[in-house]
Amino acid sequence: MNRPHSFTEYIFLTAAVCSGLLTAAVFIFLFIFSLPLLQNGQLTDLLLSSWAPDKGMYGIYPMLSTSLTLACLSLAISFPVSLGCSFVITALAPARLRRFLLSMVRLMTGIPTVVYSFAALFLLVPFMRNILGQGSGMCILTAAPVLALLIAPTMIIFFVGSFEKVPRSSTLAVDALGGSEIQKLLYVMIPLAWPGILNGLLLGFGRAMGDTMISLMLAGNSASPLNSLTQSARSLTSHIALVMAFDFDSMEFKSIFVCGLVLYIFTAILMLLLRMSTLCFSGKR
């Protein structure tokens, strides 16, 4: 029944197979190009040693730690705010305001990241420079709130979606018992929708790790090991964007493919986790 019969149906099949192969091809390209560096030493060495091209060390540990710190920090800012916003949109606000806020959040997903970072570069960076009293004002602490603003709409929409999936019978029961909106959220919706919240959090984390423009324009891009949040730092993604200019055959250039490979594997693991948590929780219910 499911087998294709006609020429057109084979085209559908080919398109799907090609798209799947492209996903694999991206991995293969990254792997082949980073092979010269991988052959030199262990992958763990590469991941855990520091960046000193003049000494022949092409470790990406500084970028890796920056990326993780930046993503965690922005998630720590963005998660409570997004959860609060999704509470307001789901239950607390009057119907009209709800619809307005939801459209506003949807519209925010359309704002280009380069615009966020462009505005922050001339607004937030001088502000941070004054507060810190030293340096250029470009640091992880500057980039994190902007990144938080970027990932907030993704998380809010996901949270609101998972709250809406809570069966009406449960929410109506609370209404019938005379519970307030916040009680409904706190004691019924969150316990039922928390797998969705977890998935939204994972997605937000992936988005924060993968963003290029904000860390490239706001975090300062120094490749020295990360010591403090107020210091100039370079993420995996901006490392790729920056080393671009080098000679194609140099080891510096090869290292950006290792960064790409790390990001790719990170994404794949994240998606597997998402899938597993979805399967796990949907099986339980």
Add this chain to the structure above:
Amino acid sequence: MIRRLIEDALTVLSWAAGLLLTLALLTLAGYLLKKGGSTLGVDLIFGDTAPLDALMLRRQVFDGLFPAMIGTLLLITGSMLIAIPVGIAAGIYMAEYCSGRVKGFFSLLFDILAGVPSIVVGLAGLSLTIFLHRHFSAQISTSLLISCLSLALLVLPYLIRTTQTALESIDPLIRRTAPALGASRLQNIIRVLLPNSISEIVGGIILATGRCAEDTAVIMLTGAVASAGLPRSIFGQYEALPFYIYYISSQYTGPDELARGFGAAILLILICAGLLLIALWMQKRLTTLLLYR
């Protein structure tokens, strides 16, 4: 008592979070308008050149956004031309023909592709260029075509997913009617299922277009440059709006150029927000339009 306190605190904090987000958005909009609002106008796009001359390609525009806008337009067109047929065909396959483990495997692959950071997609485009450069022709370098291919790869999973979800969410009653009347599977898809889900598919296409228009990371690795004028061919380098904004942020030489950067930022937001609004509007309206023609 303590419960009451927690509930009240949570309510206040939630409202504060909503307010914070709104304020952040208003600050962004206000700041952009204050800095770049005065530049908005015909001059921003065409500079000193007469608009008609520029549009007819009789004279080059040097101090306006016209080349960058044309570059972005070509990028969108090119990548969507590549991505739409493949994406929709693959989406149809996923929804109508694929099942069981194969489907699970494919959707995991597409999820990974959707989640891969855009700079990694750009990197893949770059490695393709280097590969072609080494093994086929030394003349191949980063170009408009490579960028279009990479952007197409970037939005491909969105298109597949939209098509698939749109087809899968069709009412089973509608799905079974045509086959019951003797229509083949393919006829059912083309005559009944696709027209029924066209609004969501088109909505998805427009969202994907917005993604192409805004993405900076892919094009900065695959051929966008600061001053190329209008692209001569699809094998040439080009300018694009998002890249122009990035370039201005670090390389501006004076307040005029900076103001133009803010103007470009407003323009890009307008384009992306406009596309988003059209997509949302489409998803409500288009079905009715097509079903009652």
